[in-house]
Amino acid sequence: MPFNLSRRATVWFAGLIVAANGFFPAVWILLTSLKTETELIRSPITFLPDAPTLENYVIAFTAQPILRFMWNSFVVASLSTILCVFVSALAAYALTRLRIPRRNLIMSLLLAVAMFPLISLMVPLFKVMRELGLLNTYLALILPYAVLSMPVCTLVMASFFQDIPPDLEAAAMVDGCSRVGALWKVVVPLSAPGVFTAAILAFVNAWDEFLLALTMMNRVNMRTLSVGITLYQGEFAFPWPLISAALIIAIVPICILIAVFQERVVGGLTSGGVKG
């Protein structure tokens, strides 16, 4: 019995450490966002807010166009996700279910793209987008984001496509489907979880990206959320309760997304990494 008890305590303790490590920063800014500036400078600092206030959230919505930032992030992330998943699905299908020469080489090249330093790409992409007059347009971020997530999406979907029995496709083609028709009517529905996983990964990647967003969009109303949040800091002062409130607003959508689809996200991340 004592052994059993200590075993259960160990398990509890292990879980507590992992959860605390992950949640602590988010919990701390949530608490900060409910404090007033005067409470903040008290020493020693308080953990729980004395008189919780939502004032910081009101200011967060009015001081900067945060809903506009969120909308920009949403447009860029969802359109780049759709483009990325569509293109990657076609590529993954070709690479797993069709006999094409130099399959491994193509796969390796695709992977190499994933390793490109974004900063090296940023300099010439900025020039290209400027010449095309695409700076401060959604397209300037949608296209690069779609490409950046392409390798991981292709890998994730390829690993799902591989598990579908070829007979099903053959049957659909006997029934008069073209090969591409079979792809959309048989393979894609059956690998919907894979497609969905790839989509979540692409969405989170796009939502979180900072460097290109900072570079391509310099008009305030075209800023995405990750860059927009940095606008809350003054030149010399950091209004932490306000910044915390803005951060909380900004991370809520992504938190909901990963909380709802957590198993899928973990599966996708590890299949892209381990099988890659």
Place this chain on the structure above:
Amino acid sequence: MAPAGRDLSERSLGFLLLAPAAVLLALIVVYPIGTLFWTSLHGVDNANPAAGEQWVGLKNYFTAFQDDRFWSSTLHTIAYIVVTVPLSLVVGLGLAMLANFPFRVQWPVRLGLLLPWALPLVFAGLIFRWFFEYRTGVVNDSLMRLGFEPLQWLSDPTLAFIAICITIVWKSSSFMALMLLAGLQTIPRSLYEAAEVDGASKWQQFVEITLPMLRPAIFVALIFRTITAIQTFDIPFAMTGGGPGDSTETLAMYIHKTTLDFLDFGYGSALAALMFVLSMAATSGYLKYTRRSSGRSGD
């Protein structure tokens, strides 16, 4: 007869399906990288700026090699790699081992690993900047409660470097943990049971079974981490902006400043090209490894 005909159509269909990906890659990666090298051979003559960008040959590269700021920012980048890659492996492995306990309720642990991954890097930087704040930050508060003096975390070069490393390790270790956890779960329980029968201690089991079985996952995680560490930008940008002075500036930050603040595209491109070569060296190592390991599994 028939198989040959089917082969051909399958082949052309295959290339047709790969075409959209190829076009996007050409437009967003191949063409820009090409112009990167081209631009790096050009520069604006400060004596005659009206002439625009002129061919200068390898001058930008020679400038880079004599530029103290290039070397110091490269050194900082290497320091971040050397410190944070092994540390986030160790922390990630620790988290993975803890997360591998049989929990009855899975989600708090899983979300505890996912949240740091899903948080944008720049947000992690902002949050930890707040933690390391001198007067009101939680880190100095904890130090004072334990009877230590508060530290000037973000205005002392060494302490700022340490603070940034801690943030990077926190942000990246959970992704490592997720990958290693997936590796841990593929290790058959029977191996541990057999070791237990033979009287192996927990530590021996860890060294003799866990580590060797995890080797492929560890390798992949390390390479991924190294390649992202080469590009370190967001976290120092949000925490110190490269300061105090240029003491925490990375190569990526220097490139960004050169191109967008100083608008020196020629020189910025040369720096970016050097970085490209640096990370391609790391990538080719990775590709060599995966090709070898996929050959081994007989696929």
